[in-house]
Amino acid sequence: MNILRLPTKALRCTLQHWPLLEILTFSLFSKKTKNLSKSLHRSALSISVNVEELIELKIQIARRDTINFIFYTSRYRANPYYDPNAGVVLIDNPDEYIGIVDTTKNSRIWMHFPNMGIRDFVDHFFDVLSLSKLDEFSISKDNYCTQEFCDEFKELDVQTFVSPLQMDNSSFYQKIIRMFSSRSKRLDFGLPTFPFKTHTAQEFMFQNFNFFQILYKCSLVEVLSINSTLIYGEDLIGVNQLNVFLRHWINGSNPRLEYFQFYVYLQTSLEDLFSIIFNKVNYQRQPDSLLRAFCLSVQGYDDLIYNLKKIKGGMDIERTDGARATVKINGVGHNHFVQFFKWDNN
Template structure:
């Protein structure tokens, strides 16, 4: 205790840890209690218990840190609600462990909103605390100093996919793997609204982040710590061990940013795919391909691509991947369009696809068309009837069993056909809830 202005304030922060064995008979629910007394009681209950109701892998967490204790970028609390005074947060998801196991349970408490000496914790304990945070808070924490950046990197967190979106503002989207956290999006806002276009890529004045794009959970806003968009990308790639930008996506009919400025900001990064969303115009897409020529894969979900006769100069390019068509598109693809494609991988989803058209495509391939193609995917929509007799009509084929191109540990029927130079290509047919899919894989 110490006195300040004649008033005693408890400035003590406490850390407790306990270990207990939990098994499949777990039925007990640990109570959520605030204050030191509540924590001690909970720990005694845990330590004495041979069973407890836990929630997915569980860690009970603790915590509220004053908003000013860890710099301007730390949201001020770890997770969920901001409880005042004594508080304890617990996180749980129903889970029944298949066997007995030991879990370390960490609980933290701050009393009277006192500063918590986070960096006084042992390194392993500090990492456990950080791993209890949402990824949004972890990114914010990593910005406090070089030390926090290195601590976050040392935890070796992984993000499955990082993408950039060019819309009214520029955003970074993080998509985790199946076992990871929810998707999060960081958006970078200019100082003033500027209706004049094109505008240069700006130094962000403020930054917003949200988890789970659909529900906009965990929305937070920060002042920009003086990082350009280029430096932001470098920072998140560093802490998440990422060397690539999976998508550079364009969402507007007209790109409001100066193309040279945009290329200077993000052109240095290894970008795998140019992605044209439903609002992107054909003109915007063509400009993107012109200014980012090193990106050799293109995906379009934009209705501006419905008429391939308007962009045949794109069809004939030596791309690695060309993917066209989406649920809301009415892509009018024809046989001539397919034969013009010079990409290694093509993926087409179109209501005008027919079994006869794809059959004719295979016959042309046998004679030598599409020499760069290594893989093709045709998705039939609108419940079109498709049978292997139509698909294989007039083709000499050999039936084989092969692994599904899209499903793990699933075998499907396949049919080998041979080009005049004896190169083999394997056709397979799979049915999904959305329609029928034909896959064609070439084996040199």
């Protein structure tokens, strides 16, 4: 590369003005270019890996800006893949490619696939960008979910694991989710791919996640077994079960719970909904004029709670150990939104 012939000071000055995409591709050429790129102390918010039709490594450089490395490789996949944007079958040939999409410039470039595994790319960019943990590892399809691929990531810490929406091999799915969830702080369950009333499913509920999201209906026993700080659900339990859940919480269940939210789909008025949810529950109604700021004990989840610094009113309940919480219910028609806030008593 001709640029490497420049004097060190001139080379560094030139590189300082390059956009991050060019720095990252430059870093892949050799150990020297990697060290030069690292010495620039460029940064990014996070790195994620998403497995869909192809494998995508996403580098978040700002809230709305990303650099996406899309891998056209047969290393983890048996069947070739046709990309209509490229117009050719790319990954049934010896030559493999990476498509790189820079959202800041709305541009796409191509480069030959170096002799590196996906995990090698992750570790490489961790080093260049001074990061140490994947923000998210998500699986939407099992096209690349081979043992070889999973083994590359088994020792890597992941902030969020998003489970597959559909996989043909449920036993392999369970193996994948067990491996990734054990090193994750957040677990997102999509649609069930194995019977959730099983020991295999419940073992994930017992884990101490910061955040647990589940998008299908559970039994009351299953919800009471969730040992996470934040719980998100979509029509998670019925209103009568919610009433029993609150009474269990008052008596000491779900001790790590600080916040939950989910939707209740029931054609009824808010008044009737209140009467069901708070039946035999001691509560104190707070006026909407009362504004309170809510704080979580875990970092990085504030953006997931709407208007958490201005919690209006709600129904206050108290646990037998003195812990206090507020339950809020909003909605119209048959769509109702339920929130639970546990307050820090200190």
